[in-house]
Amino acid sequence: MKEFPATIDLLVSGGDSRITPNPQTGLNKYGCSTLPDNELTALGSSTASVISLRGMTAAQALRNRCAQLVLQDTQQHIYDQQIRALRSEFLSLCGLSEEDKVDALFAASGTDIHLLLAQWLQPDLTVMIDPAETGSGLAAALQGKHFSSDSTCAGGTPEGAAVSDWRGELLTLAARSQDGKPRDIASVDAELLKIVEQAVKTKKRLLLILTDVCKTGLIFPGIASIKKLQQRWPDQIQVVVDACQFRLSKQSLRAYLVHHFCVALTGSKFLGGPTFSGALLIPHLVANICQERILHEGARAYSHSADWPSGYKASLNLHPGTNFGLLLRWEAAMAELREFAQLNEQQIRPFLQAFRKAVSDRIQHDPHFEAVSNPALDRSEIGSAGNWDEEQTIFPFVIYRILSNGEKRPLTRSESAKVYQELQQPADAQQHRRFQLGQPVLCGERMGTPVSALRICISAPMLVSAQEKLSAEKIITEALLAFERIVEIIDTL
Template sequence: MTDAAKRYSDDVDGAVAPTPDQTTNRQAGPARARLDLMLTSGGDERIWPDPVTRRNRYGAPTQPATDEIWFSSSTAAAITERGYAAARDALAALSQDGADLPGWFDALRARIRAQLGAPGVEVVLTASGTEAEFAALAVARALLRRPIANIVVAPEETGSGVALAATGAHFAATAAFEPQVEKGAPLAGWARDDAVMRAINIRDANGRPRSAQELDRAACLAVADALRVGRGALLHVLDCSKTGRSGPSRAVAREMAASAGERALILVDACQLRCSFDEIRADLDAGFLVMVTGSKFAGGPPFCGALLIPPDKAARLGDLRLPEGFAAYAARFDWPRRFESAFEAASFAPANLGMGLRWEAALAEIEAYAAIPAALRENIIALFTESARRCVAGNPDLDFLDAENWRLGGKPATIFPIITHHGDVAQARLIYESLRAPDGDFEKPELSRVCHVGQPVLLGGRAALRLCFGMPQANAVAERVAQGMDPETAFRPLREDMELLFRKWGALARRIGANGALSLAASSN
């Protein structure tokens, strides 16, 4: 009898009483389904699972997928076992009679503050990093009290919806609390000219990185132009782009904030969360707003974001009012209780449970990562960097996007943009999809293993895939070190996964024909 048939027989045979284990398993099925449903709720179409594959558009399932290789944290990754257990336990607690729902959201904010902030810092929870842009714009409008010039660094390397969100417009056709919105239209309560977006390119037309001096100078000019025409300036400082670039410098941002006074604000985009927690605290101490997410480097499920507001700015937001259209994206418990009066313009949902559960999963990894000794964290990232260099060097069809930096031994990093066949766009997309395919007619069965990397980014006519490291991987290595392994030995399973990924990547590159299609006649080694 098959397992399925045996389960059916057990269910219908009333003469046989279920064992405690059978009862537990039956109860776990609906509970797991409920959790999976909740983890994909409270977000827009990007998070919705395909009805057949049960994965979102980034290939991430609602449950852990430990049999697959995940180097895709710049885009999205599957929820980890640690995170899934944390979300499961949180949902079970919330399902109990007398559960304190507002208190749960307060506790989530307190945990984020404990890791990234300081006393007095306020934490606004958001359904994604793009929604954090809306929250930042609402804060900027309240503080600057004039039309805004939202100065965004490398919008093409941050998020596809950022350029629209930065103007206060709907960035997709759906929203967390509205099944249909008009993409490109301003949120109700915000006029189209209330916020304009000014972009600072982080690369030149050929995709080469601009110098730090160029970026600083461009930022100064953009702020000056905004102030000259009577707008307030909301200047983004990009901590880490999709390809690991940053700018303008914090030093220049501090100088501009000091000189412009209450006519400008600095917003640090740390949504990748690849900087040190101490650096985020320093940004908050400097009076900067900071955007983060738990769904990139932190390894939480997509999507969960937050805006951190420093104490001096929070103290000036007593008369903050959120526009009516903000109800499509935010719930009351997303914001600290001190901002309760901000929701008077419309009827807002009380809570976004799905986003809260995604933060539970992310915080489980963040708190574990924070407990790793700093020297060990640095050692693990250095091992990842060296392994990445060796794997790319071993594949003649692959190279780093910013090869002049990485070939010369740039500092350890957690994102590596990699091009195939000089960055051919069609081939990059094909390889990206083929890496995720569970088969592929490989001679070596091991190459059929599903592998995930960061989705293609188009820069200067070339497309790069991204090899990414994340907190869950560091946590796994640190756990093996705690069991008595030396760091090199503890890192070995991760290195073996990386080497398998690059063997599959190289095999696919060799099979690509001149027209970008897989050559069926070719075989991989």
């Protein structure tokens, strides 16, 4: 019998090339190590998270349990049992009970989740936010194409080729104007309504993707317009909430499900688990309508049958298979979710407000920076209000160079990318502290120069740590130090 793989090997298995460590740096595509990194100030949870010591300990413990169980049982049976246990606990920690009749599908990433959802629902037309504000492979996945040259379960795949005999049309909506400001909600609503009215006239089935929240912190399109459209044409419109950032309270999560919206989540951003752990929450009404649908065998590249809830015929064409890498990555994320789920509003909001004030003041009073504006996070249209997720947790900003004559010049996109990369390097031999921010996001133009925004982000592990006053002060201090380091880097460009 082959020896059960080590934890560090499992954590980078069962995904695609995005989580393969670079042999020279030991980092994956997102700049994250497979091991905890105590010298990294992790402020980039809108892109990905580095595994914590708590997460690593939990993953190691699960690996050891599986290694013992496999001495007396098959890997397939062990995986089936463990994924069912994960599903049950995950739903519970999300504030859901059996009475809610919500199911959970697991997959390696948010992009994999959207690909499987599209293959399952097979809409004629999907409408989503500008791809710059979400996952880079999402557009291809939602049109029924392989979004990469390799895949989670089948290795090599022909990027851009069809996954199955289904093809889907995709339309995208710009979230921001050319100056980087959020578009007027009325113009977005009018554009979306025109698209939907034209589609329903021709009997098309639509998938509308509501992003909550996008890379720069927007809810888009407006919840009110999505809700009205779904209520007006319930037989032709299905809504999925792209909440892969997982910056949602239990109350908001439940509210979306009550409105029969599917919700896509990941454990690797706000939650603080390692990269590549996705989930789709499926409300009862959607399950009733779609439970008999069978996935094309092309979906085998992205999913095993055990990853689907029991009773779903979608899995009939899938191989049994195991993905212990996915299981361990979710276990690491669950370790963070268990801690975070114990906090209440009074424990969360004061720190969020203190962090926002400190970071906003720093950006406002330094000519090197410009905040990317966002409207308030409002979910009252689905009946969710007064929760911690109304507070900002992603702080995007554009960087400027101050010229010798005192004038400001925005950094180009390549210069901003250079700043992002340099932040992850030690300042010098004496200063080992490094900073990881959210990767640069395209954000229109400033003074005729195309720019990208970097992002400082709050994560669930930060909120757990912030329950101790000294730790809370340290987190804010280190976030402010990141701005100082950026200014130092600008002078070297």
